[in-house]
Amino acid sequence: QVQLVQSGAEVKKPGASVKVSCKASGYTFTRSYIHWVRQAPGQGLEWMGIINPSGGSTDYAQKFQGRVTMTSATSTSTVYMELSSLRSEDTAMYYCGRGGSHVGPYSIDYWGQGTLVTVSS
């Protein structure tokens, strides 16, 4: 079965960077895009960007341009999302999600369990 398993919770100081991993299993890794979506406490869902694990091409939301980097490692079926210059407003749950096969690449049919990133001095 399809699974996306994310790395554990992080606590970072303002100005630092965080790198979250998302390990995929149960399907052919290079055949589906991976999205990153975040959710601040008590708030809605915010799309951050997408990566094509086959080749590594990316597309980021303008809000995160220059601060986010998404990469993939096909040898381990893992995608990474690094966010730099962290500020308190970046405190959120970060989710990875698979761009669906039958539902289309821009629809997210499987989600990771989420990684809580807390930014605090």
Next chain:
Amino acid sequence: DIQMTQSPSSLSASVGDRVTITCQASQDITNCLNWYQQKPGKAPKLLIYDASNLETGVPSRFSGSGSGTDFTFTISSLQPEDIATYYCQHHDNLPLTFGGGTKVEIK
């Protein structure tokens, strides 16, 4: 960017009631509209894709309709396990955007 306006932001209904949520896109997105369910402390779950297609394994009491800019999500008979926040999301192009969410509670 396409803006998604979802209403209401919250609602309270009784078990067995019909529940309707609307989502409006800022421009024509044909049928490129998904609906997700998010229970507290959990990741979202895809319920409806392409405006009206039920994702595999999702109960038939959930349905979606609409095209262009106006969309509707319906729970035909609200069940206690449907307590959650529901989000619409367009997938017409990048960047993807979500509606603000509708929190559904039991009266």
